Amino acid sequence: MPTKTFKALVVEETAPGTFIRSIRERSIVDLPDGDVLIRVHYSSLNYKDALSASGHRGVTRNYPHTPGIDAAGVVEESSIEYITPGDHVVVNGVNLGTNIPGGFGLYIRVPASWVYKLPENLSLKDSMVYGSAGFTSAFLVYKLITHGVTPDKGKILVTGATGGVGCIAIAILAKIGYNVVAVSGKTHGKQFLFDLGAQEFLHRETFLIDVDKPILKGTWAGVVDTVGGDILSAAIKSTKYDGVVTCCGNVASSELHTTIYPFILRGVSLLGVDAPHCPEDIRLKLWHKLANEWRLDHLERIYSEICLEELDSAIDRILKGQIIGRVVVNLIA
Ligand SMILES: NC(=O)c1ccc[n+]([C@@H]2O[C@H](COP(=O)([O-])OP(=O)(O)OC[C@H]3O[C@@H](n4cnc5c(N)ncnc54)[C@H](OP(=O)(O)O)[C@@H]3O)[C@@H](O)[C@H]2O)c1
Structure with a gap:
């Protein structure tokens, strides 16, 4: 059976202290072990992603690496009973996108404890307008x-x-x-x-x-x-x-x-x-608030949307403090 491949932003160290970013084909079999395989529809750009994407060892220890601390997508495979293929989920993990391949790739495989089913009234894209930020x-x-x-x-x-x-x-x-x-x-x-x-x-x-x-x-x-x-x-x-x-x-x-x-x-x-270490009960409470009483009326005012290929320049701009609002990354465009 042919190995399934997908597109991802890959950061590599080409010489000591020199890092380059490119869009590469990666293979699902190379993803780390985990309970849940997710097809990522949207990610978002956070300052921490830009540090990871520029070789900051305090954030990411080993390269080549795919950053992306945020991911929202649809479950494709799961070994856990309460998470099933087709579920719309958001992932918040201590290591997602820092030390395991993150949301700047079309697929991630993660432990079940990092996966949260989205509240019904929050879309995959809206969840990434909020994202970690x-x-x-x-x-x-x-x-x-x-x-x-x-x-x-x-x-x-x-x-x-x-x-x-x-x-x-x-x-x-x-x-x-x-x-x-x-x-x-x-x-x-x-x-x-x-x-x-x-x-x-x-x-x-x-x-x-x-x-x-x-x-x-x-x-x-x-x-x-x-x-x-x-x-x-x-x-x-x-x-x-x-x-x-x-x-x-x-x-x-x-x-x-x-x-x-x-x-x-x-x-x-x-x-x-x-x-990332927010207690579980508070995390669920806060996502619920973001979807309900704290839900922002004009989310469209807050974000711009880019595709994977546009990430490289957006990373440079966020490091220079030039971006206004949030940047959502559309991986299915
Ligand atoms: N502790 C946590 O759990 C946690 C979670 C998420 C984020 N963070 C951290 O929170 C910070 C903000 O994250 P973010 O994703 O919001 O980043 P961001 O989108 O890049 O926003 C940072 C903002 O800081 C201002 N700024 C940039 N350079 C500055 C400078 N030299 N001096 C003063 N202000 C400057 C700019 O806003 P103005 O131009 O409007 O001043 C910039 O837009 C980052 O350090 C990130 O790592 C921590």
């Missing part, structure tokens, strides 16, 4: 809520605002009644952010003017930080009494310089999230 946004918002930040407490600051995590966090927060202030490096992204529901726009440089001061005027009841570095530092220092700062990313820097004053004079809390 959207799920992380939901997790960050959930952290704020469960730590007592209600809409009446005051303004919520969102950094990296035009990025995947930032823009969906803004849209969810605005939808559920929060007053959101967006920090962005893109003046041309201002209208996009207002359309999502942000009420104020702060340019990144303006926001950073006083970052070296030990503490700043207490302004935010809550923060969703996606970039780290000086922006996170300024956000912590300008959070008001009893405020909550959530963080998830290090696009700006993995360093954090702050004084102790926001914590001991204002009782500010700093909470990190690690979405």
